[in-house]
Amino acid sequence: MSHPRTASIPSWLRPVLRPLLDPYRRYHHARLIHAARIAVGLLVSMLLTSGLNLPHGEWASVTMLIVIGGLQHHGNIRKKSVERAYGTLIGAGLGLFVVVQQGYLEMPLLTYTLMSVMCGFFAYHAIGKGGYTALLSAITLFIVAGHGVNPISDGLWRTVDILIGIVLALAFSFALPLYAVFSWRFNLARGLRDCAKVYGRISHGQAVTADEHIKLTASLNAVMLQLRSLLPSVSKEVRISMVELDAIQGQFRMCLSLLEILANIRPANPDAATRAILDADYRQNRRRLLGMARALQTGSGEHLKRSFEALALPAGAPGELTGYLLMSQRLSLTLEDLQARLAKTSRKWNL
Secondary structure, eight states, rough: OOOOOHHHHOOOTTHHHHHHHHHHHHHHHHHHHHHHHHHHHHHHHHHHHHHHTTTTHHHHHHHHHHTTTTTTTTHHHHHHHHHHHHHHHHHHHHHHHHHHHHHHHOHHHHHHHHHHHHHHHHHHHHHSHHHHHHHHHHHHHHHHHTTTOOOOOHHHHHHHHHHHHHHHHHHHSSSSSSSSSHHHHHHHHHHHHHHHHHHHHHHHTTTTTHHEEEHHHHHHHHHHHHHHHHHHHHHHHOHHHHHHHHHHHHHHHHHHHHHHHHHHOOOOSSHHHHHHHHHHHHHHHHHHHHHHHHHHOOOOGGGOOOOOOOOOTTTTTTTTHHHHHHHHHHHHHHHHHHHHHHHHHHHHHOO
8 A cells, every 4th residue: 555655755766765664664773763863853953053153052952852852653742742842931931031030120039939939830730641841841940040040141042942942853753753553553463473373382282381382472461561552642643543443452452362261271182183173263363363464564455355264163072172162263253353443444554
């Protein structure tokens, strides 16, 4: 599927830019891209403020680090950068007010009291929603005003530097954005592949108490928690409702639960006929798991269009086998629903 953002790039330029445009490569080199983006942004900030000979130009670089230094995913940046920008602007405005009143009244005790009360107000709001905006407002207040005795010209120049830092931070936040949906896609793909491995161990009678099996299940639980934390950012980035993302997360969680049940009720020492039934069920569910993983990793929707025939329970099957096959069929239905939901939303998550 060709995304509009890449369709406008000339065909001769795409091979050169492919390492930067390919979502999978950007996901694997996310920390390097983030570091390079910050380094280039700081270089531009220093060259700009030094070239214009702006007093206190270092605060532009400090502001840029504060705004986007610790933010990676684009879904977070769009929200957090605005919150942090508000914090710096509020703090800068109050800092200028403190400097002006100190210049007119020349009452240091009043200035210290005002600053303390303002910071107490910010501290009250720093615990809870929007807390970082409040905290950053207090920090910027001291950056601009010092202890209230800074010259008004210093306060104005520091405010200008802060505004420059905010503008540069917002500009560089859109350079090679690292979308949370990339992490969501590729972590879910890895989780589905690990599900196939766990299912293979169960189906082939390998010990579920072995270290390899325990490591795989621990990795799957970690992936599930990581996916959960990404959902709000993914929803903002690609405009998939949280209800739909929660449903996908729920199907993945159900898959893990069913694999755990299958590991505990698998038939012991099955005969050849039973083995053939189990293998047929396993092969079908494994193909579905790997197909979804490939679709998420490559962006190819063809893997999500495959249909599978439901396997019927053999007549007269022993109770132990019947219970296992019923859970295996429930796993198949869960994967079918997950596949349908991924296919339904693929045009949005396939950046």
